[in-house]
Amino acid sequence: MTTGNLTTTEREVLDEIDANDVDFLRLQFTDILGTVKNVSVPARQAEKAFTEGIYFDGSSIEGFVRIQESDMRLVPDPETFAILPWRQDEESAAARMICDVYNTTSGEPFVGDPRYILTQALERAREMGYTVNAAPEPEFFLFEEDEDGRATTETNDAGGYFDLAPKDLASDVRRDIIYGLESMGFEVEASHHEVAEGQHEINFEYDDVLTTADNVATFRTVVRAIAAEHDLHATFMPKPIARINGSGMHTHVSLFDDDGENAFHDEDDEFDLSETAHAFLAGVLEHAPAITAICNPTVNSYKRLVPGYEAPVYVAWSDRNRSALIRKPAARVPAASRVELRSPDPSCNPYLALAVILQAGLDGIERDLEAPEPVRENIYEFDERKREEYGIDTLPANLGEAVDALEDDEVVYDALGEHVGPKFVEAKRREYEEYMIDVSEWELDRYLETF
Structure with a gap:
């Protein structure tokens, strides 16, 4: 095997293999x-993947390309190499690398690749x-x-917020998930039972935004795979059970300047937030309705976004x-100053979600938007007149309203690029139309014998 044209990191991956x-x-x-896809290749193809890429048919992937433009190329990012934890007890192992997608005709990054959309926002x-x-x-x-x-909707525990065993019967499952994540390089900060029965949360360490998006995609895969080993089904559906809390994905964001200082921190401000932070959150607030289409992308997402369930x-x-919608969490040190957007749910595409949040905030900074005064009262208790x-x-x-x-919204729509924007809207309008013409069990139970 020749490795002359490889980077140091790529050679290290071959050694690990x-x-x-x-x-x-x-x-x-x-x-x-946001659905994770993969092309599986023998490990002996790793060097070829680095030097030439691996070709695949993109026409069968939702929103990628038309049939006459189907040839695409995957180029793996060696920094994302990790051995899959659920294969480690076998004689051989399997590993994954996250890839960037390239257009084979032009040789340029594929503008429909969500990871590319996020890199554009980072640029x-x-x-x-x-x-x-x-x-x-x-x-x-x-x-x-x-x-x-x-899968059923029968939970395997009767636990509540921060409960311990015996009520929290899934603590062993969370432990195995954490071990699996850590073996793949995650820095897990905490895990606990959430408010609803059968609901859980595992938090991993703050990181650069591209790594964070990669981690969310990996996290969902690992959680599902390890839950299945326990004969359980893990779901990131925002609201699988009516009349209880749904699943969110609160997202914390901060900017750092060229000197490595937190651009969101100002100790002289009443809220320890800099003018940059105020303008950023003002931008996110202004573009919040459009952001919602990306961060809450399913019909079911709006069963969670209702008053009364936090x-x-x-x-x-x-x-x-x-x-x-946005909270300024307490920060023990200046480097931890950040804003928390509380609306996203875990069904979203993490690359697109982080891209539009970032682009909206940067728009606020560029236009020097002024944030409104914070609301310190419980808005859930406001009536319409007070709001x-x-x-x-x-x-x-x-x-439908979100789309x-x-x-x-030109800023958020343009952030998706000329390919993803129209394809995303087309897919979501189709989804909403299908939902609107369907007849649910609730309607049959309510009306069939009444009218």
Whole structure:
């Protein structure tokens, strides 16, 4: 095997493949809807993957290319190499690398690759003198499987917020998930049972925003795979059970300047937030309706975004309570100053979600937008008149309204690029139309014998 044209990191990956008896590589990428895809190749193809890329048919991937433009090329990022934890007890191992997608005709990055969309947002930030860190808090449910191995909505525990065993019967599952994540390079900060029965949260360390997006995609894969080893089904569906709390993915963001200082921190400000931070959060608030289409991309997402279940629906910010869309968390040190957007849910495409959040915030900085005053009262207790008095708008009530807002917002729509924007809108309008013409069990139970 010749390694003359490889980088040091690529050579290190080849050494790890040999040392760990890796027999297959999963070359991973995501479609525009955030579904993780992969092309599996024998590990002996690793050097070819680095030097030439691996070709695949993109026409079968949601939102990628038309049939006459189907040849695409995967180029793995060696920094993302990790051995899959659920294969480690076997004689050989499997590993994955996250890939960038290239157009075979032009040789340029494919503009429909969500990872590329995020790198474009990062390039804009770099041009403005910033690097970007982010940290998500993805929540998920664990459900029993039936005798055929299919998912049910029966939870395997009766635990609540921060409960311990015996109520929290899934603590062993979370432990195994954490071990698996750590073996893949994650720095896990904490895990706990969430508010609803069967609901859980595992938090991993703040990192640069591209690594964070990669980590969210990996996290969902690992959680599902290890849950399945326990005969459980893990779902990131935002609201799988009616009338209880849904699953969110609160997302923390901060910018750092060229000197490595937190551009969001100002100890002389009442809220310890700099003018840059105020302008950034003002931009996110202004573009919040359009952002919602990306960060809450399913019909089911809007079953979570309703008053009464701790999910944010009001476009405001606060330094004290969690009823607002954006919260300024307490920071023990200047480097930890950040803003937390509380609306995203874990069904979103993490690359697109972080891209539009960042682009909206950067727009606020460029236009020097002024943030409104924080709302320190519980907005959930406001009536409509008081919300109007405070100038508080609400997020879109359904996916159709959110897609309308996305199309009307040039900043957020343009952030998706000329390929992803139209394809995403097309897919989501189709999804919403299918939902609107369907007849649910609730309607049959309510009306069939009444009328």
